[in-house]
Amino acid sequence: xxxxxxxxxxxxxxxxxxxxxxxxxxxxxxxxxxxxxxxxxxxxxxxxxxxxxxxxxxxxxxxxxxxxxxxxxxxxxxxxxxxxxxxxxxxxxxxxxxxxxxxxxxxxxxxxxxxxxxxxxxxxxxxxxxxxxxxxxxxxxxxxxxxxxxxxxxxxxxxxxxxxxxxxxxxxxxxxxxxxxxxxxxxxxxxxxxxxxxxxxxxxxxxxxxxxxxxxxxxxxxxxxxxxxxxxxxxxxxxxx
Amino acid sequence: xxxxxxxxxxxxxxxxxxxxxxxxxxxxxxxxxxxxxxxxxxxxxxxxxxxxxxxxxxxxxxxxxxxxxxxxxxxxxxxxxxxxxxxxxxxxxxxxxxxxxxxxxxxxxxxxxxxxxxxxxxxxxxxxxxxxxxxxxxxxxxxxxxxxxxxxxxxxxxxxxxxxxxxxxxxxxxxxxxxxxxxxxxxxxxxxxxxxxxxxxxxxxxxxxxxxxxxxxxxxxxxxxxxxxxxxxxxxxxxxxxxxxxxxxxxx
Numbered sequence: 001x002x003x004x005x006x007x008x009x010x011x012x013x014x015x016x017x018x019x020x021x022x023x024x025x026x027x028x029x030x031x032x033x034x035x036x037x038x039x040x041x042x043x044x045x046x047x048x049x050x051x052x053x054x055x056x057x058x059x060x061x062x063x064x065x066x067x068x069x070x071x072x073x074x075x076x077x078x079x080x081x082x083x084x085x086x087x088x089x090x091x092x093x094x095x096x097x098x099x100x101x102x103x104x105x106x107x108x109x110x111x112x113x114x115x116x117x118x119x120x121x122x123x124x125x126x127x128x129x130x131x132x133x134x135x136x137x138x139x140x141x142x143x144x145x146x147x148x149x150x151x152x153x154x155x156x157x158x159x160x161x162x163x164x165x166x167x168x169x170x171x172x173x174x175x176x177x178x179x180x181x182x183x184x185x186x187x188x189x190x191x192x193x194x195x196x197x198x199x200x201x202x203x204x205x206x207x208x209x210x211x212x213x214x215x216x217x218x219x220x221x222x223x224x225x226x227x228x229x230x231x232x233x234x235x236x237x238x239x240x241x
Numbered sequence: 242x243x244x245x246x247x248x249x250x251x252x253x254x255x256x257x258x259x260x261x262x263x264x265x266x267x268x269x270x271x272x273x274x275x276x277x278x279x280x281x282x283x284x285x286x287x288x289x290x291x292x293x294x295x296x297x298x299x300x301x302x303x304x305x306x307x308x309x310x311x312x313x314x315x316x317x318x319x320x321x322x323x324x325x326x327x328x329x330x331x332x333x334x335x336x337x338x339x340x341x342x343x344x345x346x347x348x349x350x351x352x353x354x355x356x357x358x359x360x361x362x363x364x365x366x367x368x369x370x371x372x373x374x375x376x377x378x379x380x381x382x383x384x385x386x387x388x389x390x391x392x393x394x395x396x397x398x399x400x401x402x403x404x405x406x407x408x409x410x411x412x413x414x415x416x417x418x419x420x421x422x423x424x425x426x427x428x429x430x431x432x433x434x435x436x437x438x439x440x441x442x443x444x445x446x447x448x449x450x451x452x453x454x455x456x457x458x459x460x461x462x463x464x465x466x467x468x469x470x471x472x473x474x475x476x477x478x479x480x481x482x483x484x485x486x487x488x489x490x491x492x493x
Contacts, residue, residue, distance in 0.1 A: 036376035043308070044370060046377035048316035061375060063321055076374060077486020078285060084493060085288025172372055173296045173452045173492025176303035183306075188370060188378055 005228030006142065008106065012225055014097040017089065022206070024086035029199060031079035034072055035060045039196060043187030052193060091164060098156075110144065111153055117146035142230055151205065159202050166195035275418060278490050279403065279471045280478035293490040297420060300492070305426050305451035308368045313434060314379035319441035322460060329409050329461065337445040342391075342429070346405075346467035349396030356431055356445050362390045367426055373455040374491065381442075383449045384432030389423045392467065400469045403479065406448050407464040415459050415480040416471050416489075417450060426451050429462065454491040456482060 007015070037055040038047070045051065047064060058068040060075065101107040116122065126147045144152065168174050169182040169191035185191040213221040224230055271277050276294035280286070325333070332340055341353040365387050372378040388404065405416035421427055430449040431438050438444035443460030450457045471479040479489045 032374075032376070036373075038377075040377075043312065044314050044378045044380050046314075046316075046318035046379055048318045049314075063318075074485075077482075077488075080374060081285035081289055081486070081488055084292055085285055088288050088291055171296070171493040172305060172370075172454060173300045173303075176305045176452045177296075177299045179306050188372060192376055 006224040006230035007228050008104070009228065010097070010100050010104075011106070012228055014093050015225060017093045021086040021090035021093070022202070024082055025090065026199070026203065028079035028083040028086070031060075031075040032083065033196065034058075035074070035076050036064060037066065038064065039193045040189035041186070041193060042189055045189040087164075087167065094160060094164075101156075107156075111149055111156065113146040113149045117149075122146055123150075151208075155202070155205050159198055159205065163195065163198045163202060166191050166198055170195065275402070275420065278479070278488075279416070280483055280489055282478065282483060289488045289490060292488075292493050296490075296492045300452060301420075303452070305367075305369050308370065308380050310368065310382070312380050313368060313382060317379040317381055317442070318377060319439070320373065320455070322441065323410055323413075325440070325461075326409070332445075333440060340445050340463065342446060342462060343464040344391060344395045344467075345464065347398040347401045347469060348392070348467050349398065350394075352395065354391070359386045359391070359429060359431060359446070362386045362394060365425075365428060366432070367428075367451065369426070369449075369451040371449075371451070371455050371458060374487070382432075382434050383428055383430045383451075384435075385428035385430035385438075385447075385449060387425065388427045388429055388448075388465075389425070391429060391465070392422065395467075397467050401467045402469045403467075403471050405466040405468060405471060405474055405479075406459055406462050407466070408459050409461040409463050412481060413459055413461075414475070415448070415457055415482070416468075416474070417453075417457065421450055421452065424450075424452070452492055454493075456487065457491050 033055070034057065037057050037059055038045070038051040039053055039055075040049065041052045054066075057066070058070060058072050059066045060072040062071045101111070123146055126145045130147070165181065166185065168178075169185055170188065175182045175188075182188055182191050185194060268277075271294055276297050278290055278293045281290045337356055340356055342355075342359065343351075343353050345351050363386075364384060366382055366384040368380060368382045370378050370380045392401075392404070401419060403416045403418055404422040405414060407414040417427070426449075428449040430443070430447045431445060433439065433442055433444075438447060443458070443462075446462045447460045448458055448462055466474075468474075471477065475481055476484055478484065480487075482491075483489055
């Protein structure tokens, strides 16, 4: 018998709230990009300046030269409002999770790799097991390995803070109060381009994350994140990491 | 399922009551301190209102970023404008000498101002970025009469809470709160980059609110209305933008 849930109730609740917010932010962010699918570097950029790159998609504005002969419907109004509302919920949820993670020792115990695992050798061993698709020792159902921990650390401590920062830097009012937020990123258009790339990195994480859950036992892993119940090794005999 | 103990029930009840009371007090205080936008529509209005309240607190004394002269965009983009009507074209042909800005509403001295009369008031300029909600932007030097100079000259009354401003295109108007109306960088702009404000950029007169996005910077202004409520204007949301789903407040 294993004591305690696989994931604490607070982790499960904040995880699923974040999932809902993430999809709202992704869809509405995509809609906003469609109104100007060109990206620039520096402070300013518009259709009269050379873009850093442009997405080859139609636009919801006829002022953007896309090469497509039609204009998409404008969805920016509700998209912008939902984007910021979802951002509020995501940031407040992240704040609760972050404070709880520090106070409860969740980060120390479950997210930061143990001292013994902080070596290229230890990481190599985990990766080699992934590549061989070797069976787990059973402990995988109870705790994350070092590679998983590093991936979660990158998302929690690097990508989420970066996406919030680059997003806030796009607010002219926020920038008037905290000009360094946008200046440190190299200007408004750089902030917008970085916001797009960091969002892309989060999408890559999401795809890998869901893929790994599916490969390692979708029902059991989903069960652990919904009910908190951990699967015992006996319950998942064919589990592979 | 475990039965809920009496203690837990009481604790939960007290917590819920305190929560609701706290929210009610917070809403009242926010209303008193000008932290509630004029229209807070539907579920998405909650986020817009939260943003407005947070940014009003954060930006109480902030100035929009200003840039050096060499940062002025060589190729600014003038967003498409509706083809001007005949009355506008006639004004344009005569160099806008007959253009008048009507100042109305809660002011001691309502009146009409020609562009040259506006230029007679203390002028100001700033090199700031105008950013469209779509994502593009440019930097220009904006020269004009601060809106507070006009409001002071007209004697805005203490009960004023919003300034609504109207374009020569009757469907195009907007409004800002007094925090933005009295802000030192809010201009009735008549010049751009050392020349008269070109028509594609809003000439002869454009509202320039540099801490908000482009769509609050209405072009071809010919009327401003000082008011304590925007409920009677249009659909009552302070701007036609909310009718298309856009937020009244555009600081983000």
